[in-house]
Amino acid sequence: MNLINEASPHFHGKSLTWKIMGAVCLALLPTLIAATALYGLAAPLLVLVCIATALVCEHVCCIIMHRESTAGDFSCVVTAMLLAYTLPATCPFHVAVAGTAFAIIVVKMLFGGIGSNVFNPAVAGRIFIMVAFPSALSSYPAVQGTPLDAITGATPLAEAASGAPTASYLDLLLGTHAGALGETCIITLLIGYIFLLVVRVVDAWATVPFIATVALITGIGGEDVVYQVLAGGLALGAFFMATDYTTTPMTPKGKIIFGIGCGVITALVRLFASAPEGVAFSILFMNMFVPLIDRYTRTQPVGGVKNALV
Amino acid sequence: MFSLHKTLGGVHPPQCKDTRDCPVTSIEPPKQVRIPLNMHIGAPAKPVVNVGDHVYIGTLIGDGEGLCAPVHATVSGTVTSVAEETLPTGQHAPVVQIESDGKMENDPALEKPTYSNKDEFIECVRKSGVVGLGGASFPSWFKMKCPPGKKFEFLVVNAMECEPFITSDYRQMMEHAERIIDGVTRIARALDIPAAVIGVEDNKPEAVDKLNATIKEKGVGDLVEVLMVPTRYPMGGEKVLIQTTTGRAVPAGGLPVDAGCLVLNVTTVSRIEEYFRYGVPLVRKTVTIAGDCVKNPGNYRIPIGMSVHDVVEATGGLIKEPRKIIMGGPMMGRTITDIDCPILKANNAILCLEDKAILPDETPCIRCGRCVRVCPLGLMPFQLDAASRSHDVVKLDEYAVMNCMECGSCAYTCPAHRRITASIREGKGFYRSETARLTQPAKEA
Numbered sequence: 001m002n003l004i005n006e007a008s009p010h011f012h013g014k015s016l017t018w019k020i021m022g023a024v025c026l027a028l029l030p031t032l033i034a035a036t037a038l039y040g041l042a043a044p045l046l047v048l049v050c051i052a053t054a055l056v057c058e059h060v061c062c063i064i065m066h067r068e069s070t071a072g073d074f075s076c077v078v079t080a081m082l083l084a085y086t087l088p089a090t091c092p093f094h095v096a097v098a099g100t101a102f103a104i105i106v107v108k109m110l111f112g113g114i115g116s117n118v119f120n121p122a123v124a125g126r127i128f129i130m131v132a133f134p135s136a137l138s139s140y141p142a143v144q145g146t147p148l149d150a151i152t153g154a155t156p157l158a159e160a161a162s163g164a165p166t167a168s169y170l171d172l173l174l175g176t177h178a179g180a181l182g183e184t185c186i187i188t189l190l191i192g193y194i195f196l197l198v199v200r201v202v203d204a205w206a207t208v209p210f211i212a213t214v215a216l217i218t219g220i221g222g223e224d225v226v227y228q229v230l231a232g233g234l235a236l237g238a239f240f241m242a243t244d245y246t247t248t249p250m251t252p253k254g255k256i257i258f259g260i261g262c263g264v265i266t267a268l269v270r271l272f273a274s275a276p277e278g279v280a281f282s283i284l285f286m287n288m289f290v291p292l293i294d295r296y297t298r299t300q301p302v303g304g305v306k307n308a309l310v
Numbered sequence: 311m312f313s314l315h316k317t318l319g320g321v322h323p324p325q326c327k328d329t330r331d332c333p334v335t336s337i338e339p340p341k342q343v344r345i346p347l348n349m350h351i352g353a354p355a356k357p358v359v360n361v362g363d364h365v366y367i368g369t370l371i372g373d374g375e376g377l378c379a380p381v382h383a384t385v386s387g388t389v390t391s392v393a394e395e396t397l398p399t400g401q402h403a404p405v406v407q408i409e410s411d412g413k414m415e416n417d418p419a420l421e422k423p424t425y426s427n428k429d430e431f432i433e434c435v436r437k438s439g440v441v442g443l444g445g446a447s448f449p450s451w452f453k454m455k456c457p458p459g460k461k462f463e464f465l466v467v468n469a470m471e472c473e474p475f476i477t478s479d480y481r482q483m484m485e486h487a488e489r490i491i492d493g494v495t496r497i498a499r500a501l502d503i504p505a506a507v508i509g510v511e512d513n514k515p516e517a518v519d520k521l522n523a524t525i526k527e528k529g530v531g532d533l534v535e536v537l538m539v540p541t542r543y544p545m546g547g548e549k550v551l552i553q554t555t556t557g558r559a560v561p562a563g564g565l566p567v568d569a570g571c572l573v574l575n576v577t578t579v580s581r582i583e584e585y586f587r588y589g590v591p592l593v594r595k596t597v598t599i600a601g602d603c604v605k606n607p608g609n610y611r612i613p614i615g616m617s618v619h620d621v622v623e624a625t626g627g628l629i630k631e632p633r634k635i636i637m638g639g640p641m642m643g644r645t646i647t648d649i650d651c652p653i654l655k656a657n658n659a660i661l662c663l664e665d666k667a668i669l670p671d672e673t674p675c676i677r678c679g680r681c682v683r684v685c686p687l688g689l690m691p692f693q694l695d696a697a698s699r700s701h702d703v704v705k706l707d708e709y710a711v712m713n714c715m716e717c718g719s720c721a722y723t724c725p726a727h728r729r730i731t732a733s734i735r736e737g738k739g740f741y742r743s744e745t746a747r748l749t750q751p752a753k754e755a
Contacts, residue, residue, distance in 0.1 A: 003647045004633050007732035009718030010640040010667035011323050011474065015680065015725040017673055073673070115674040115726075245678040250690070298709075302318065302549065302687045305710040306563040308745040309703065 017114075021074030023201045027192030028081045028240070034175055034185035038143050039089035043181040047084040049093050050100045054080035057104040065109070075114050079103055082122035085182020085236055086280065087129070088140045095136040099129040119287045120247045123237075123280050130280075140178040155179045156231040157276040160223070172230035183236040193239035202243040205255035206262070210238040213263020214270075221271045234266065237279035247287045254290075254297035261286045312507045312537045315557035317550050319684040320542035321719045323474050323641060325513065326600070330477040332608035334485060334596050337624040339414050343385050343615030345371065346395075348403035349655040350441040351448045352377030357404050363389045366417035368591050371406045379449040380439045383417075384593040384613035385410040397651070405652075408615070422589040431500040438585035439592040439655075444468055444479075444546065444575035445638055447656035450582065453574070454501060456567060463570035465498045465506035466555055467579055469521075470539070470546030472511060473639025476659045478596040481609045482577045483510075483517040487524045490576060493583030495530050503572060506534045507555050513541040543641060544717040548573050550686045562713050577658070592655060599625050603632040603662035612653050618660055619649040632662035640667055641718045673726040681720035681730060687713050691720035695730045698737025703744040711741050 035043040054076040062069040070076075080100055087096060103125030111117040130137055140155050155178050156167045167177040175185030183189075196202045211229060218228040228234075242248060242262055249258050262282040269278025348354035355372030359365060365383035372381035383406075391407040423434040436451035456462055467490075471479040483490060490508075498506045510518050521536045539545055539554050549560050551573065558569040566573045574582075581592055595614055599621065600607040606626035618635065622628060636643040637657050653660075661667075681691035690709055697705035714734050721731040 001631060001649065002633075003635055003645065003649075004668070005645050005647045006634070006669070007729060007735065008636075008638075008640070008642050008644065008716075009722050009731060010634060010636055010643065010645070010663070010669070011722060012669055012727060013321065013323070013723045015723060016727075017676055017725045020676075020678065020725055070673070075676070113674060115676045245676050250677065250679045250682055250692075299682060299685075299688045299690055301562065301689055301710040301713045302553065303559040303562045303564070303713060305708075306561075306712070307707050308749060309707040 017075070018073040020201050021078050023196060023199055024078045024240070025074055025081060027196045028078070028085070028182070030188035030191050031085065031182050031185055032081075034188040035085075035089065035181040038175055038184065039141050039181055042141075043089040046087060046089060046091060046093070046096055046181065047081060050080035050084040050096050051077050053097045053100040054104050057101050058109065061105060061109040062113070065113070067113070070114050073114065076104055076108070079108065079121045079125075081182075082236070082240055083125045086122070086126040086180050086233060088137065088179075089181040090139070090141045091136050095129055095133045098132065099125040102128045115246050117246055118290070119284055120241055120244050123241055123283045123287075126280050127284060140180065142178050143176050155276065156227065157270070160227055160231065160276075167231070169226055169230065172227070180233065183233045186230050186235050189235045189239055196243070203252070203255070205252045206242040206248055206259035207238045209256050209259030210234075210242050210263045210266075213260050214267045217264065217267035218270060221267070223271070228267075228270065232270075232277045233279040237262070237266075237283055241283050247290060249290055249293045249297060251294075251297045251299055254293045257293050257297065258286050258290070261289065311505060312535050312555055314537065314539060315554055317545075317553050317686055318688050319686040319719060320544065321684050321722050322541075323543055323722060325541075326474045327477050327480070327513075329475075329598050329600050329607050329609055330480055332477070332481070334478075334481050334609045334611055336611045337621070339385060339410060339412070339613060340616040340620045340624070341410050341412075342390075343408050343410070343613055344617065344652045345381060345384065345406045345408070345615035346397055346403050346652060346654065347372040347381050347406065348397075348401060349381065349447060349614070350379040351446070352379070352452070354403040355379065355381050357392045357406055359383075359389050359392065359406060361389055361392055365389060365408060366415050367593055368417040368420045372404070377449060377452055379441050379451070380437060380591070381406075382439050382591045382593050383408055384615050386413050386415040387411040416590065420589045420591075423586060425500070428501060434586065435582055437591065438582060440578055440581050440585065441592075441655050442575055443577045443581065443595070443656055443658065445642065445656050445658060446548070447654070450574065450578055453572060454497075456501075460567050461570060462501060462503045462567065462572045463505070464556055464572070465494065465501075465503045466551060466566075466571050466573045467494055467506065467508040467576050468546055468548070468551050468573055469508050469510045469514075469517070469576035470551060471514070472541070472543045472546040473641050473643075473659075475600045475661055476598045476639050478598045478609055478658045479576050480514055480517055481596060482580050483514070484520060486580050487517075487520040488528075489583050489587075490580050491521065491524045491528055491530065491534060493579040494534050495528070496583060496586060497574070497579065498533055501572065504533075508534065508536045508576065509539055509545070509551055509555050510536060511541040511545055512538045544686055544715075544719060547686060547715050547717050549715060562710060595653060595655060595657060597621070597653060597657055598659040600659065601632065601662040602664050602666060603628045603630050605629050614655055615652045617650045617652055618646065621653060621660065622649070622662065628662060630664055632664055634661075634663045634667045636661040636663065636667065641722065642716065670727050672728050675726055675728055678725060680723045680725065684719040684723045686717060686719060687715065689714055691730045691734065694734045694737060695728060698733045698740065701740060703741055703748070706737050706741045707745070711737050714738065
């Protein structure tokens with residue numbers, strides 16, 4: 001009899017890395033459909049380009065690093081989809097490829113691959129594009145079906161910053177305005193997020209404080225609160241980026257601190273900085289503090305701790 | 311007077327308790343038993359018989375001083391070997407081998423024990439050879455000795471049986487409820503413990519009804535109470551059990567007595583009462599034989615020291631070749647690779663599994679936080695896992711590695727299949743030796 005000798009536990013639950021990442025991809029799909037309806041076939045095409053780039057980069061990196069390929073666990077697909085969602089549908093492919101390659105190779109794999117990266121790769125990739133290809137992000141396509149003279153439009157937040165918002169609240173909910181391809185349709189983002197909540201892949205510890213803080217501070221600053229919450233990348237960021245496992249704190253307490261920090265920075269950027277949007281900056285900035293937050297928001301062991309060394 | 315208190319975390323593994331309606335049955339006695347003398351935590355017992363001696367069931371074959379429990383012969387026959395051996399568990403201990411004469415006679419010298427005070431009672435429990443039968447195998451008599459300045463306020467009886475597959479405690483409750491209640495009453499009265507609670511998971515309502523009916527019948531409702539708790543692994547973990555039933559936390563590095571509790575497994579109580587009634591020490595154990603490879607899964611009364619191979623054969627054998635044989639439950643049990651391994655006092659299950667318990671390979675930690683959420687003791691398993699693997703003794707200390715009871719909830723829930731529990735177990739060993747080295751006074755030059 002050839003018996004296996006192994007340490008307990010001998011049973012394993014149903015959760016699996018690829019299933020979790022796959023669930024996030026599924027949750028992002030409704031928004032892709034909305035983006036296709038809003039901005040045409042350019043949107044899914046751009047997403048596919050990002051996904052293909054991410055898969056190739058991750059696989060090649062794993063080969064070079066002599067480790068088993070993690071390309072199959074869908075985590076790089078999530079990164080690629082999120083990055084694509086922050087880009088205008090008209091973004092040139094070479095820009096998207098460069099951004100994705102930067103996200104996967106530099107931000108993810110060079111920091112140690114899945115589970116070890118300090119910064120959210122999608123957010124860092126988006127900021128890389130902002131710095132390296134500013135023109136690619138300077139114009140956003142208007143929604144399909146609008147008159148020819150409005151091929152490009154200003155995003156609602158840019159309009160709000162200049163004092164003349166044109167999009168109605170309903171436009172903001174449905175995404176029928178100019179913007180990045182995956183950030184405009186709040187309804188589908190919300191559907192995806194609720195799905196993730198229901199299957200218990202993510203929680204609301206960071207998301208709710210993030211949105212609430214933005215609403216509170218921009219409200220005090222005299223802005224239209226509904227507008228501030230629904231427009232821009234807040235929903236995408238709070239639902240899908242502030243809930244990333246690797247780059248956010250572990251405990252509920254830590255997540256709340258993370259969410260509030262993101263909210264404060266987003267609101268301050270929107271109110272006082274020259275850029276109209278601050279979600280990406282805020283998440284990247286707070287990513288740096290995760291080890292520190294984790295250190296000070298540890299769980300309390302039942303029965304206390306009896307230290308032998310300290 | 312007992313009510314449910316909140317505990318942290320926990321998981322819900324599939325219960326697989328298909329043998330719950332299988333009454334305990336005896337099997338064909340073995341031709342030979344091999345009884346290790348270290349079936350308890352503490353010093354191994356020293357053999358008190360020699361090769362060629364004739365023994366009966368219940369004859370003392372090993373005993374020792376201090377933290378130790380006596381060991382008795384489990385078949386009648388002749389001692390054929392007494393030798394130091396390496397057991398499948400990796401430990402070294404004397405093993406007494408007895409060839410059965412087939413008569414299965416009880417030792418005529420056995421008699422009902424009597425006691426008139428606490429110390430005599432504890433001595434009787436010592437002589438019964440009973441150890442923690444839930445799996446911990448801590449000598450029961452030693453637990454009952456209350457250190458000076460401390461007091462037992464509660465007797466907590468562990469009848470949770472939260473491990474999947476195992477139903478031997480459940481059968482004990484269904485078949486011997488009266489003996490259990492008598493045992494609880496006897497122990498509480500002998501040790502002056504004012505209140506006793508039997509904690510049962512709510513997946514065993516029949517057992518709860520049975521125990522409650524017996525308590526009513528015997529009129530000991532003011533002393534003993536049954537508390538039904540939600541089914542969640544590891545409710546039967548000692549610290550979790552104490553917290554659920556009394557709301558108290560055992561302090562880090564402390565014992566249940568530091569929370570005013572004496573904790574005994576339900577079968578332990580039943581066996582102690584059996585000894586006081588009939589004078590027969592612990593020589594047989596009810597074991598759940600289960601798993602997809604076993605022909606006749608069920609609960610069997612097995613002489614201690616019978617080999618796993620003989621047990622499986624005597625119950626009807628295997629229907630397919632197992633990949634893993636587990637002694638104990640799938641969450642905390644130990645795999646064996648040698649099927650001649652003997653059944654020990656604290657064994658409560660033998661599981662022969664084909665592919666159900668085969669685990670996929672590890673992948674990197676994604677910091678999802680599931681292990682932190684399910685840890686019943688509020689630890690951060692992923693940090694302990696990382697610290698164990700990098701041999702970081704300071705971090706192990708900081709994150710309270712010694713608080714871990716190795717229940718396996720973290721590894722069970724990990725989506726990356728990391729062997730968190732195994733790595734923490736190693737980390738504990740490393741921590742123990744390293745802190746001893748670091749804290750010992752510097753040697754004079």
